[in-house]
Structure formats: structure tokens, C-alpha cells
Amino acid sequence: MNTAVQLLFRRSLPSLPWTRQVRAGLLPLFAAHLRLSSTGLFLLPSALSLRLPPDPFALPAAINACAALPNSLPVGRQLHAISLVSGISADPFISTSLVHMYLKCAALPDAHRVFDETPQRSVAVWSAMIAGNAARGRASEAFQLLDQMRSSGTQPNLITFNGLLVGLNRSGRPDKTLPLLQRMHSEGFELDSVAVSSALSAAGDLEDVTAGCQIHGYANKTRLEAYASVASALLDMYGKCSRAEEMLRVFDALASPDVASRSALLAGLSRNGRVDDALAAFAEFRAQGAELNVVCWNSMVACCSQNGKDMEALELFRQMQSAGEEPNAVTIPCLLPACGNVAALMHGKSAHCFSLRQGIIVDVYVASSLVDMYAKCGRITDARVVFDAMPKRNVVTWNAIIGGYAMHGLANDAIEMFVSMKRHRQKPDTVTFICLLSACSQAGLTEEGEHFFDEMQNEHGIDAAVVHYACIVSLLGRAGRLDEAHELIRKMRNEADSCVWGALLSACRVHGNVALAEVATKRLFELEPTNAGNYVLLSNIYASKGMLDEVERVREMMNAMGVKKNPGCSWIEIRNKVHMLLAGDKSHPQMSNISEKLERLGAEMKRLGYRPSINLVFQDVEEQDKEYILCGHSEKLAVALGLVSTPAGTSLRVIKNLRICGDCHATIKFISMVEGREILVRDTNRYHQFKGGSCSCGDYW
Template identity: 55%
Template sequence: MSNKLMTRNVQALHLFNNFNRKIAYLSCLNSATGTLSEAKQAHAGALKAGLSTQPHVATKLLALYASHQCFTEADILLYSHPQPDLFSFTTLINASSKFKNFHRTLTLLVKMLSGRLFPDTHILPSTIKACAGLSALKLGHQLHGFGLATGLASDSLVESSLVHMYIKCSALKYAHNVFNRMAEPDVICGSALASGYAKKGDVSNATMVFDEMGKLGIEPNLVSWNGMIAGFNQSGHFLEAVLMFQRMHSDGIECDGVSVSSVLAAVGDLEDVIIGVQVHGYAIRLGLRSDKYVVSSLVDMYGKCGCALETLRVFEEMEKKDVGACNALISSLSRNNMVDDALKTFRKYKGQGMELNVVSWTSMIACCSQHGKHPVALELFREMQIAGVKPNSVTIPSLLPACASFAALAHGKAAHCFSLKRGFTDDVYVCSALIDMYSSCGRIKAARQCFDRMPRRNLVCWNAMLGGYAMHGMIKEAINIFQLMQSSRQLPDLVSFTSLLSVCSQCGLVEVGQSYFNSMSKDYGIEARMEHYACMVSLLGRAGKLEEAYSLMNEMPFEPDACVWGALLSSCRVHHNMQLGEVAANRLFALEPKNPGNYILLSNIYAARGKWTEMDKVRDMMKRAGLKKNPGCSWIEVKNRVHMLLAGDKSHPQMAQILEKLNKLSMEMKKSGYLPDTDFVLQDVEEQEKEHILCGHSEKLAVVFGILNTSPGTALTVMKNLRICGDCHTAIKFISRIERREILVRDTNRFHHFKDGVCSCGDLW
């Protein structure tokens, strides 16, 4: 055999072997549909066989990688091809859209267009879906325009994707136009459009689209009805949600758990327990009493309607109690002021091993924080972290009011640090809560720093900062922040003006306060409410214009409430106006028969005038009503621990040292001109005994406790549950100068900054 013939035979054999390998590889590739390992083996085989650039092979490999979401490997394969075809891009675009990798979807679209390949009816729906997922309305418009220019927009899948894209981008007008032009509108698009209008609160359009579906021969299904009920509920149109449920029932459509859960939420917000009971009975007839979502909604509904016992009964009847129902129960009990029951329920199911989630812990923390159990709220936050449950951006604003009310600055700072680590400080509600916490703990500069660092602000943030300055009686800063608020094009609301009028009242700026009061309706169209009149009565009353304050009350467009009469009575106490004080007190006794504070204020007026007989009569009235004076209580944080001191309480372990130090300070203060103001002792006893009683006031005890337990020169912050008395106010001014300390005292009205013998309130409070 010649050499030439032998060469030809070898070449033929080589080609035959290559052909066999390719046939074998293609067979292997077609069967490779399982694991990622098989996909990588197939890719390696393609490279070895020299088939990786073949369109059919490349498309198959791309599909394998995409099915395992290995988009990086898929991209490398795609971009290694000199001229990827439309099928390759279709595979990747559809896969990335399916797995909601919308940024990659649109990146692939741009790459495809740069290669002069254009979308078809297989690609266009996926790219439109990506626009919907990213709320990219402008690009969605462009793709719609491309579809209209190429005729692809008439494809049913493209039309459906356009409708859903416009709905998700809140462009309901465009969605409606596309729906109207559909050759064969379907129940999915019609239901989505009607539900979209319902969620936006557009009742007329939602109802019109829903009714038009029937005229077009489209029978609304269960999803359609549920979408309408849930949509109206979401937009706050609770009555419309209930009416839609009633219509659904009258049309003979059998409801499911979603329908019942949605309408129960609306009934709860309407607080209509009669309808709620009817829906409850209907749910039982449908056999939904074991549906966990229905049970949770029933618990929530009865709680909102104030039926605490029914709430507990529904929960206890639940066969398998889950965390959702438990959360609903905690929320319901909290709403009905049954804090101890809520805490008991929480502890019980936590002890039984129920996997309580972040909602459970947050609800319980909020419950305790809102109802005065501040130490418990702080302890729960600590337990939550030990349990491995990560707080979220809702937990922090729920916790911070407890820190603010309890003067727990260290805990508040810890929550702030936690928020920084978790990236919550961009959340406007977290920041607003931090501003309020720092303001309430006497750190107004820290509050302003939080405010200034905010990347964006809403009305809640502005009001928090304005309220902080009002709490500290900082009139110039309050006015400046109000002006900055206006220059930032943020319109004030009722809360904004309440803070402004409050700070004007504290600082005795009658004309400035009257100017703001008048500008509410004149410049902003805001009608004054009860709280604004209360501020004005307080403003005029504190300035000694009691008759003018009383005249304003008679001119109010509604009957004065307890807040307004209380403002007048407080002013009568300051100016010892017994006649008008009796009028205010008698009205308050009728409005708030169980509030001991009103009796105490009238007693103060009588005591200041030496009317001991009249004062005794008021005390007898209190006894007959079963009322007792709320004991003065003050808190101070020392070494990251909050200490509480009660007026007249001698059980504190350091009380002997505190009283000894207080006696020494009293002697030094008297040398400097201090005279105890015994008018604040509501007992007909000797002057020496009155002085002794004054020494037991809680704010004095807390200040001295702080002096004993901190380094010289350390600033002190004290919180009090009642208004600071005049004698304590005078005494703490002297103490701040003698001890060379800055002392902050927050009472129920405002902050008092004592330094060098002077108070920031200017003795007006």
C-alpha cells in the first residue's frame, strides 16, 4: 500500500472517530438535564469535541446553566461566542426574568440590541416583566413603543405583560388603555386592573372595570373577588370591602379563607362587631374555624372591636396555635390595655417552645412601651437578642419611647449603635424615634445631629425636631426649624402648630403665639383643634391674662375638654386665682371624676390662700371618690442603671446619706439667700415641719443621689412623673451653683436646664 493511500485511510479513520465522539457527545448533552455537575461535564465535553460554538450546543449549555442560576458561567459562555444568536439570548433573558434577576435581564437586552438582534414575542414579555419588577416605567414605555412599531404589541402575552407592568408602576391609566385594546381580554388582566384601582382607592374605576368584565364575557373568579376586597381594605375603604364581600355572597360565590380574612380586617377597622359576629358564623359554616389565617383575623377583629373576652375565647379554641395567631392576640390585648395578660400570653407560649418571631417580640416591646412598662420593654429587647431574634426597623422605634420615658439614655444609645450597624438610620421612622429619644433624655444637641444627618426627611422628622425644641423651651431654635421646614417646602400640620404654641406658652410670648394661632387658618387652611386652644389658654393664663383666657374658651367652636379646663386651672394655681380656679375645678370634676390631679390643684390654690377648711373639704371629696394623690416619683440614670426615688420613701439603701447631704446643702443655700417656699406643703402644720416635708420631694432626693454617686462636675439628668414644685425649682437652682453642676430636670411640662443658679425656663413654667 502506498504512503498516500495510508495517509488517506488514517484521515478517514480520524474523521470517523471524531464523528462518533460528536454523536456520542450530542446524545450525552441531550440527556444532561439534572445536576450542576452534569452541566459542567457537558460544557467540558463540548470544548473537547470542538462543539462549544455550535448554536444548538451553546443554547443547550446556556439552558443548563440558567436552570441552576449559574448566570456568571452562562455569561462567559455567551460572550465567548463570536456571534451569539437570538435563541441564546432568549434562553438567558427568560431564565433571569423567571428567577427575578431583573437587572441582568435588562443588561442582556442591551447586549442583544448592541449586536443588532431585536426582541420577539418570546423575549418582549420577559423584559417588560423586568421593567415591572424594577418599577422602570420609562423603559417600559419604550418597550411598549417598540411593540407597537413592530406589531408585537398585539400578541396576547405581550399585552398581558404590559397590563401588569403598568399596574405595578402605578400607571393605571396606561394599563386600562392596553386592556381596552386587547383582542381577547382575560380574567387575569381584568382582575389585576380592578384590584389595582381598588388598592389606589379609586372606587369608581375599580367597580367599573369589575362590572365590565361580565359584559365582556369574562366571569370573575375567586381571585378576582378577593383582589377587590383586599384592595379596598389596603386603601382604607373598609366599608367598600365589606360591601364587596356581601355582594360576593349574594352572587353565590363561595368564599375561602382569603376572602374571610380580608373582610375581617376591614370589619375590625370599622369596629363593627355585629358584622364581625356574622362573618364569624359564616366562617364556621364554611368549615374555616381551623384555618390559621382566619383565626388570626378573628382575634384581631375582636380586639379592634374591644371584645377582649371573645378574643381570648377564639384563640383558646384554636386546635394548633401558631405564631401568627399568638401575635394577633398580643396585639389585641395591648389595644385593650390588657398589658399583663399580653405579657402572660407571650411568656406562656415562649416557655412552651413556640418559635416566636420578630413580630412577636416587637409587638410585646411596643405593648409594654406604650403602656408605661418601660423597664419590661428594655428587658424584653435584651432577651430578644439573647434568643437570637434580630430586631428590625420597626423594633427600634417601638423600644426608643421606653428609653425616652424612663430616662434610660444608655439603652437609647445602645439602640442607636445597633441601628447604625444594621443600616436602619436611613429609615425616617427610626431617625424620628431617635430624635425624640435624645430630646426626651435631655440631649437636644444629639437629637439635632441625628436630624442633620438624615438623607431624607418627612413631616414626622420635622415635627420630632420641632417638638424636641418645644420640650426644652428653646423658642429661637423652634422658630428657626419651623422656618427651615417652610423653606424646604414641607407644609406644617396640626402637630407642628401644637409644638409652636406650646413653646410660646412656656416662654410667655403672647403676641408671637397669637400670631401663629391666627396664621394656622389664614396661611395654611388648618382649623384649630382642641389641643391648640389648650395651648392658647395656657399661654394667656401663664401670662396672667386669666379673664382673656376664659373669654377665649367661651368663644371656642366646641365645648372645652379636660385639657383646656386643666390649662386654665393650672394657670389659676400659678396666679392664686381662687374664684376662676373653682369654676375650672368643678368642670374638671364632672369631666374627669377619677383624676386626682384636679383635686390636688384646687387644694394647692386653697393652701396658698390659707383656706384650710376648704382644702380639707376637697380632700374629703377625694376620699369619698376613692382617690389618692399620685406619689411624686423621680428617675436618674447613674452608671447605666436607672434609679427610682419616691417622695417620702425612706426605704432606699442610701437614704440616710441623701438626707445628710441634703441638710448640708440646705444650710449652704440659706446662707446664700434661699428661703423654703412652704406654700407647696398642703398640710396645716408648723413651718419647721413644712420645711422637713419639702426635703422629701423626689426631685431633690434624685439630684442629691446623683451628686453622691457621680464625679464632681458631672451633669445630672432627672425625670419626674409630676410637675416640679416651686420650692424644688428654687432649691435646684441654688444646688447647681453650689455644686457647680449642670442639672437637667424633666417634668410633665418641659425640661429645666439648671446651671450657675439659673434655669432655662426663666422661672416661667
């Protein structure tokens, strides 16, 4: 269609006489086409070069096309110049669309200049100014303009107010939306579907379910509920206010739900943790052949990647493409967390290529999620390359790179980036300091960590949250200052949670402090009685001290509580395919090769004097079996699979869902030496880079 229209213009325009009729017939078509398609801007220069006579009827539409399409400010300026030289710039329609266009393109001074130079200010040009200023985050200017408008004798209408409402919502000021709605109501405006949709959207953002219900009542009374935009805004509001049941009731009552309503429902279910319901609803929509769009697909991909269903997210993305739904700039940040979680580097790379091809790499969300993905996939250098190439960054971007360095144990790089961040005048937030402090604690930079903890509170006015305390506890703990760490927990203003006590417990394991470990676990068993990790850690500490009766006691306690150990799970990507290995699982088709490889390595290690750490085995079985269980740990299986499936010398990347076990750590160090391989293992905390028999964590984790 677009190409056809283009050809029509190319062929017919030069030969047509420029009669009033031709203009009248073609220009609106041209303008409508501009507004609809990204090829519009391609058409515009050719139309200009045809010496298209400036037309006060067509210019506004062309100017609006510039407002709607990205990167078209230069063309918009050109159209502005044309209106100036042809003496029609004072036309109220033209100046209104110019104001609108400049505000949409973030050229505020230009918008204000055009507005100031408009002698006869229509309601429309005032409305454009007010809406545009509000949407650009200049709420107080917008309200001032509204007052000026009135005192200059022009009365605002419903469109003026609605524009202000929408602008306030968009610029993150939903708190100002509801009072404005009240004011409109008391000034006697009959609210329409736009006003009600915006109000619902604000109520949702504020999680103000009382206001939301009131507006719902109003919409019901006035029959505005029947409007599609009101329906989807209602679903969105209930979803954001954690009223999933009410949301489902609204959806079921819809006579004919549209795509936006379906999308709002899917997003709402996902947001409320009802992942399976969202997947079921999505499957049902597909089975019905109901219309779905890229927003629905993106919601579902995000739903999976945010809820531990990473493989499902990758699969949905594949299905999305085979269903002919073109991914967009939002799809990438929905998908990439899943790639990062399971280290699906090839999928992540292809998303990177896609972003380059589509020109969406300049989107700060897209590039930030790429930085994060590369870091999580063990490619910190690639993360840095993407970071350096970004034209614009935000706090999330900086946090991604600092957190990436932290995860790789590269604390000095993390600190360097933090310094650079401040030089770029980017304000750090609470996440920045979590990344920075954990970098210091991973690398044992105790003094630096303490310094940043003070800097956070004194220079940046950020209150220490519980997670920051947890970082400091591991920092002190790593340095062996366990009593200080314990003291800090006692002095904390906030209530210490399981992260804080867990950090202390981990430090106790490293330094073999049984007494303090018992203090920490006492609290942990109260705070999270069903977390198997705490029992296992305590048992490991006892085991390392040979306190086998205590080990037995912990196991009994765990059984009594009905706590089951989380199955260990590792992922490795081999030639585009992500393989998942569960501890003790024999189902992988390559299992005989894996076992054979592990046996051969085990024999070699024993010959060199290595003894398997059978005391780390938690299960109550014979010694022989303990050794066998250790060999079945998922990270060993994944490494062995990598060894037998890739050429010698290739580096391997394994992701694990739990903390790496001591025996596996020792074994993989050994493997990295005898096999001459670099092996990266990411556990819940960080990357371990095994090379030539040692690990980048310095045996502290």
C-alpha cells in the first residue's frame, strides 16, 4: 500500500497541472499518508522538490506528520520556514500545528516563540501549549497558561482540560490529575471518555483504588463504560491496584473486548503474579483467533522473563516472530532479562543485531538492557562496548554497568564507573549503591565500601535500606570482622531481614564461626522457616568442623519442618541451544558421555591427591554414595557437557540457580587447569572465572 501510494505520487504529480482541484484532492491524501506511515518523511522531500504550492489547508497535516514521526524536527522546521516565506504563518491552523509539533519534538523555545508570535490565539493554540507543556513535565507552566488563557478572555473547553489531564499523566504527575478532574466537574464540564480514561489511568498509577472505584461508578452511570478506551483503562486500574478478581469481572462483562483490553488483562494478570492465568488467557485468545498485537506479545514475554520462566520467554519470542508479529523497541527489554538469566548469549546477540538493524539501539531502555544482558552472560567487555556507544544514558544504564563489574568481581572498574557517573552529573540512586557496595564486598575492598556507605548517606541523602546493611555485613564479614558485623545488625535502625542475617551466616561459613552462625540461623529459621538454603549452610558449617551430631540435628529439624532442598539447576549454551541440567538428573541425551568424562577427570584428580568434600553432602547416605551425589551436581554436569561438546580450548559459561558448592568450586578449578579452558560459572551471587587452576573470586564466596 505504502509503495503503491509512493509510486502514484512519483508518477502522477509532475504531470498534473496544479489546479485547485488537484490540490484539494491530493494533498489530504498525501497528508493522511504522511501521518500513517514512516515512509511519509520519504515522500515529503519529493513533494517539496515538486514546488508544491504552500497551502494553508495541507500544511497543518504535513506538520502533524512531523510531530508523529521520530527524528523529523528538521523537516518540521523546513515546513515552518515555508509558511514564513509564503506569508501564511499567522494562519491559526498552521500556528497551532507548529506549536504542537515543536512541543512533541521537545523544542520548547520554538514552541513558545511561535505561540508568542500568534496574534489571534484560538482555543486550539492555547490547548496545544497547555497540553504540550504539561506533557514535557512543566506542570506549573501549564497551569499558569490556563490562568493566562482565562484572563485574556478565552475560555478553556473540554479538549483544553483533557489535554492537561493527559499531559500530567504522561509526565509522571498523576497526583495532579484527580484534583483537576474534580475542578472540571465543579465547573460544570460534562466529562467524556477521554477524561474518564485519563482519570482511571492516574488512579491506577497512584494505586488509589478508592478513587478508581468512584470513577468506575461514574463511568457506569454515564454509560461511558461502553467506550473501548474506558474499558481498557478500567482493567489497567484494577490491575495496578491489585484487584485481579475485579479486573476479571470487568473483562468478562465486556460485550466485545478490543486488543487494548486483552493486553491490559494480560499485563494485569502478570503484574499480580498470576502467571499461569496470563499464559492460559493468552493461549485462549490465540485459539479463538482473537486479534493480538505487539503489546500483547510484549506483555507475555515480560510476564515470563520476570517470573522465572526464562525458557518460556525465549520460546514465546520465537512464536511471536513466526506468528508474523514484528518485535519493537519494547520487545527487547522484555526479552533480554530472560537471555541474561539463563546466559542465552546467542539469543541476546541476535536481539542486539535486530536493535542495530531497526535503529532502536539509540533507545536508552534497549541499550541498557543489552548492557545488563552481556554482563550477565559473562561478556563484560561487550557490555562496556554497548555502554560506551550509547548517545544517552540514565541511572538504570549506569547501574547496569556498575552492577556488571560487581558481578565479575571487578570492583575497581565499578568504582571508576561510579566516579565517571558523578562526572556526567548522573545522580546515583539506591540501586547504584547496592551495586557499588556489593562490588567492594566481593573484592574485599573493605575501607572503600565503608566510605561509599557514608557517602551515600551524607553526600547523596539516601537513607540506608536493609539491603545496604546486608552489603556492609558481607563486607565486614569477608574481612573477618564478624563481631562488628553483628554489632551493626544490632544497631540498625531498620529491622534486619533475612538478607542481612543471611549475609552474616555466609561470612560465618567462610570463617568457620559456629557460635555466630547459630545466632544468625536462629533468626533466619524464624524469618524464613522454609528456606532450605539456611539449613544447608548451617549443616555445612557443622560438617566442616566435624560436628556430625549437629549435622544430623539440622537434617532432622529440616525434615520436621517439611523443608525440601531446592534442586540445583544449571544452564549452558552450546551452539545456540540452551541446555538445562538438574542435579542428579540422568535424562540428558549425552549423559553417558558426561558421566564418562566426569569419571575420567575424577580419577585423575584423585591420583593428584584430591579428595572429594563428602562432608558437604547433606543427604544421609553411605560415603560411596556421597561421592556419587557430588558428581551429580548440576554445575559439574553442565561443565562436563560443555567439555565433550565443544572444541578444545573453547571457553565455557555455566549459570547456576544456587550458590556454587565447595566441591564443585575445587573441581572446576582443577578442570580449568588440566583441560586448559576458561570456565565462567555464574551463581546466585557473582561470576567465578576459572582459569589455569584458580578462580577470580579468590576462593571467597
